[in-house]
Amino acid sequence: QSVLTQPPSVSGAPGQRVTISCTGSSSNIGAGFDVHWYQRLPGTAPKLLIYANTNRPSGVPDRFSGSKSGASASLAITGLQAEDEADYYCQSYDSSLSMIFGGGTKLTVL
Amino acid sequence: QVQLLQSGAEVKKPGTSVKVSCKASGYIFTNYGISWVRQAPGQGLEWMGGISAYNGNTKYAQKVQGRVIMTTDTSTTTAYMELRSLRSDDTAIYFCAREARRVGVYCDYWGQGTLVSVSS
Numbered sequence: 001q002s003v004l005t006q007p008p009s010v011s012g013a014p015g016q017r018v019t020i021s022c023t024g025s026s027s028n029i030g031a032g033f034d035v036h037w038y039q040r041l042p043g044t045a046p047k048l049l050i051y052a053n054t055n056r057p058s059g060v061p062d063r064f065s066g067s068k069s070g071a072s073a074s075l076a077i078t079g080l081q082a083e084d085e086a087d088y089y090c091q092s093y094d095s096s097l098s099m100i101f102g103g104g105t106k107l108t109v110l
Numbered sequence: 111q112v113q114l115l116q117s118g119a120e121v122k123k124p125g126t127s128v129k130v131s132c133k134a135s136g137y138i139f140t141n142y143g144i145s146w147v148r149q150a151p152g153q154g155l156e157w158m159g160g161i162s163a164y165n166g167n168t169k170y171a172q173k174v175q176g177r178v179i180m181t182t183d184t185s186t187t188t189a190y191m192e193l194r195s196l197r198s199d200d201t202a203i204y205f206c207a208r209e210a211r212r213v214g215v216y217c218d219y220w221g222q223g224t225l226v227s228v229s230s
Contacts, residue, residue, distance in 0.1 A: 052216075093213075101157065103154045
């Protein structure tokens, strides 16, 4: 069981908007630690998509956005494209000074 | 540009050890830590631990504590992860990643991954 809870799968048609939730607790996200998001395309290494809750690294399209509230966070993808089909992971930190991940969400573009 | 280049795939027998290397380039090695993350078949990402390239301080995940040793060689800007007493459930792709800090730690650059297969 992952410390951070994500839905196992989400789906959407091209052009639509999807969101992926990430729920933690008072010892991690709720304690004020930042949330980060990674995209893992098949056969490739994870890629940083959003850092520190809302920030996009250079080169990440503005179709991807992040938010955080309380002990939860969300990743939103607008204008869904076929190339967005991938696994998405949230990550935070906990009070034991350990990096923690969500279980991952598989995004299917219909 | 920042690059992390990992060593090649390994096939190991249960009870033995594996040592994976991660050669860093494109940044000042001692200014950042290195985390090791693995993904077993059909599973999610699992943090194994991290090491400061500045002073060698380590923090290991409870699940692998006692079996894992992380080190760095600043002369060659290379990080190493050794996992001992291998079991079949250690079969996974192992990634090294550069640590960045905000409120907590995250990974901004990743190696390409090293497949470690454990089988008798």
